[in-house]
Amino acid sequence: MSDGTKDIISTLLDYGFSVVFFMAGVFGAIASLLRQRKMSLSERFITILSGGGTAAYITPMIVDMVGLHEGSSYGMAFIVGFAGLKMVEWIISAIKSKLISGDERD
Numbered sequence: 001m002s003d004g005t006k007d008i009i010s011t012l013l014d015y016g017f018s019v020v021f022f023m024a025g026v027f028g029a030i031a032s033l034l035r036q037r038k039m040s041l042s043e044r045f046i047t048i049l050s051g052g053g054t055a056a057y058i059t060p061m062i063v064d065m066v067g068l069h070e071g072s073s074y075g076m077a078f079i080v081g082f083a084g085l086k087m088v089e090w091i092i093s094a095i096k097s098k099l100i101s102g103d104e105r106d
Contacts, residue, residue, distance in 0.1 A: 018056050021077040025055020028081025051081035054088060061091075 009019055029051025033044055055077040062080065063073045080087050 016057065016060075018060065018077075020074065021059045021080075022052040022056040024074050024077035025059070025081025026052040028055065028078040029084060031078075032082045032084060047084060051084045054084060055081040058087060058091065 012019060026048055029048045032051065033039070033047060036047075039047070059073060059077040059080050062068075062076055066076075068076060083090075
């Protein structure tokens with residue numbers, strides 16, 4: 001790997017962007033397209049990008065919350081990419097539930 005490439009990857013990691021999780025999410029999003037036949041080319045492209053982006057940023061949080069090992073985290077990134085924005089909805093719902101149940105304890 002050249003120094004320029006290593007610098008780019010290091011910079012992305014500094015911003016919390018994991019290229020490995022992004023790629024696993026992209027493959028998950030591509031797999032999810034097999035279920036969705038009636039999409040335009042631009043919708044498919046956005047689905048792939050959002051699956052990768054969601055996996056790049058959400059997977060580390062899920063891995064930390066669930067306590068997965070490094071090898072399992074790549075599979076989780078694939079699943080996050082496959083689920084796409086539905087995964088984000090589930091996480092927001094879980095956080096809201098936790099916050100609401102936490103308020104009831106006070």
